[in-house]
Amino acid sequence: MNPRREHRLVFLLNVAQRRLQRWIAAQTHGSGVTAAQSGLLFVLGQRDGVLIGEAGAALDLGPAGISGLVDRMAAANLIRRRADPDDGRAWRLWLTPAGRAALAQAKAGLAEVNARLTDGFTEVEIDVVARWLASLQSKFPKGEDE
Amino acid sequence: MNPRREHRLVFLLNVAQRRLQRWIAAQTHGSGVTAAQSGLLFVLGQRDGVLIGEAGAALDLGPAGISGLVDRMAAANLIRRRADPDDGRAWRLWLTPAGRAALAQAKAGLAEVNARLTDGFTEVEIDVVARWLASLQSKFPKGEDE
């Protein structure tokens, strides 16, 4: 009920995300792979050869967002774009050897981040947090729905 | 302990923040004030005439980040930069009448966001969430500290 605390929630979410991004960027500085790029590596690690649009959906990115990410990662030789044989509009994404190596590194880095994220909180509390974060996706939908 | 769930935590945080930003951007589309800019408006609403660096600290932004934000908002006539009379290096920020009006609107918008953010969760659960979000600031510090 306290408006001060509620105001803080918006702010805390913003800062928390930025702090995490900044920290990951500092950790991986020089590895040539950013946090956002790791996301796509993880997607391809599970579903290599996915459509660009599907990868974007998996990362909750719009067409423009995923397109740029793919561009930069293809330029960095982490992934490769290949035309879909059955659909002239579509392109599928494949990990390069360098991408596979970067994914392995990213997985290791994730372990450290995971440990910190849950440190000091019980499993029940982490469940509450995860449920709250997930609830924002329906509370603040992409489409219209005001 | 489930690595799948922990992996989701990083992802959920990222997506949640982006969803919220995107939703606010859509809501305020045309108002000329973005979410980040609202943040600075709130700071000035409480401490008009603050130093640029102090405002940046309040928003957890580095020098470059706050400088750009100030630039855009000054160009949009929401705030005004005035030299500090006692320190030739420093500049203080002041709300313009337009900025004050935008702040009032932002406050109203915040009420809607607050309602959604806490909807479906008990006060105890929201406290857990707030504590978790705040904990990231010490877990992922700005400075060095590995």
Place this chain on the structure above:
DNA sequence: CATAGATATTTCGCATGCGAAATAAATTCG
């Protein structure tokens, strides 16, 4: 007082991601 260091801010280049519009290929419908 002069000079070395600290402090406030800006500038640059970059990655991220959005909305809107463009392009191109596939699909549907008359």
Place this chain on the structure above:
DNA sequence: CGAATTTATTTCGCATGCGAAATATCTATG
């Protein structure tokens, strides 16, 4: 079949925010 529509992706301009380096001013120290 051919036109209209849908779908996949790119492109453009923009806001955000970072790290690193540059500028300008202030403060201490000798």
